[in-house]
Each structure stands twice: as C-alpha cells, then as structure tokens.
Amino acid sequence: MAHAIDPVPAPALESPxxxxxxxxxxxxxxxxxxxxxxxxxxxxxxxxxxxxGDGMRLRLDQTEVAVFLATVLIIAVGIAVTAHTAGRWLxxxxxxxxxxxxxxxxxxxxxxxxxxxxLAIVLGSGDAAAxxxxxxxxxxxxAVVAAIARAVVPAVASSEAAIVAVAVLAVVCTLIxxxxxxxxxATWPLGTARG
Numbered sequence: 001m002a003h004a005i006d007p008v009p010a011p012a013l014e015s016p017x018x019x020x021x022x023x024x025x026x027x028x029x030x031x032x033x034x035x036x037x038x039x040x041x042x043x044x045x046x047x048x049x050x051x052x053g054d055g056m057r058l059r060l061d062q063t064e065v066a067v068f069l070a071t072v073l074i075i076a077v078g079i080a081v082t083a084h085t086a087g088r089w090l091x092x093x094x095x096x097x098x099x100x101x102x103x104x105x106x107x108x109x110x111x112x113x114x115x116x117x118x119l120a121i122v123l124g125s126g127d128a129a130a131x132x133x134x135x136x137x138x139x140x141x142x143a144v145v146a147a148i149a150r151a152v153v154p155a156v157a158s159s160e161a162a163i164v165a166v167a168v169l170a171v172v173c174t175l176i177x178x179x180x181x182x183x184x185x186a187t188w189p190l191g192t193a194r195g
Contacts, residue, residue, distance in 0.1 A: 016088050022157045023091075024083040027149040028170035032075055032177075034148075035141040039071045042137030049129035063125040067137045069184065070117045074142070075177035082113060103147045110146025114139040 043064055060068065090109050094102035118134035156162045 016092070017084075019091065019153070019157070020083040020088050022163060022166075023087055023149060023153050024080045025163065025166040025170040026153050026156050027079045027083065027145060028075060028173045029166060030148055031079060031141060031145045032173040034145050035071050035074065035138075038141040038144075039067055039137040042067065042133040042135070045136055046129060046133035049132060050127060063121060063127070063130050063133060065184075066121045066124060067133060069181075070121065070138055072177045072180050072184075074138075076174055076181060086113065099151065103150045106150035107143045107147035111139050111143035114142035 046063065086109060087106075090105055091102075094105050097105070118131075118138045121134050121138075122128075122130045156166055
C-alpha cells in the first residue's frame with residue numbers, strides 16, 4: 001500500500017538488504033550533521049550546568065569525551081548495524097502502516113537505542129547534569145535522525161543518482177569518524193578537567 005509520503009516502490013527497496021544499505025547511507029550524513037550539532041548544544045548546556053563555562057578550557061572532561069566517542073561510534077558503526085538489524089525488523093513491521101506511524105516508530109526506536117550509551121555516560125559521570133547533556137547530545141539526535149531518515153529513504157531510493165550521492169557522503173562521514181576514533185586512541189587521555 002503506497003502512502004502520500006512514499007513514492008512508487010523503488011527497486012532499491014525491494015530487497016531488505018539493499019533497503020538497509022540505502023537507509024544507512026541516508027542516515028550517516030544526517031546523523032553526522034544533526035548529531036554533531038546536538039552534541040555541541042549538549043556540551044554547552046553541560047558547561048553551564050556544571051559551572052565549566054566560566055573560561056575557555058583546552059581539554060575535554062571525561063563526560064564530554066564519552067559523548068564525543070558515542071557520537072563517533074554511532075556514525076562509524078552504530079547506524080549500519082542498526083539499519084541491518086532493528087531497522088529491518090521495524091521496517092517490516094511498519095511497512096503497511098501510514099508513513100506518519102512508521103516515522104514515529106523509527107523516532108521511538110532511535111531514542112530507545114540511544115538510552116543505553118546515555119545511561120552509561122550518566123552513571124559514569126556521577127553528575128546529574130550529565131542527563132541533560134546526553135538527552136540533548138545523544139537521545140534527541142538519534143530519535144530525530146531516525147525519523148527524518150525513514151521519511152526520506154523512499155524518495156532517495158527512487159533515484160539512482162540520489163543513492164550514489166548519499167552513499168558517497170556516508171563513506172566520507174564514516175572515514176572521518178574512523179579517523180577521529182583513531183586519533184582519539186592515539187592521543188588518549190584527552191583530559192580530565194572535571195572527571
């Protein structure tokens with residue numbers, strides 16, 4: 001059943017494997033931009049709530065490093081893994097639902113999946129203000145990006161040029177994320193201004 005937001009089913013969506021790759025290719029660049037912006041906003045809130053915004057620091061504290069690493073890991077591996085597992089499962093369950101229901105379901109999935117790293121970071125931080133940081137920096141972008149991706153994947157999948165464009169962007173974003181992970185590993189520890 002086609003819905004107003006879904007164009008005629010594209011060949012790229014006929015195979016669950018191909019559809020998962022298209023979903024990952026769409027989601028990775030979206031998360032790179034939105035997730036980075038949200039992590040920055042969360043860091044600003046964290047600084048204000050913990051009194052760390054009084055002056056410029058040259059080092060990240062452990063909570064900031066944890067959110068940074070979670071963001072980069074989501075880009076580098078999390079999105080592709082999710083697209084091929086929980087994403088495929090949810091897509092199959094919502095295939096006959098109106099697009100708005102499917103989009104809402106994907107937003108819920110994204111938010112729920114972000115709760116595990118968010119909770120680990122809050123517990124590791126020992127500061128209640130970290131909850132605001134991780135909600136803004138991890139849970140919100142995971143939910144928003146999952147919803148946007150579900151809304152635009154059918155349109156992207158209907159155009160081979162669009163698939164190639166988002167695939168190239170996804171590869172570039174993934175390479176940047178892997179480079180950041182390698183740089184983080186090589187320079188660890190980044191700093192422990194607040195623990």
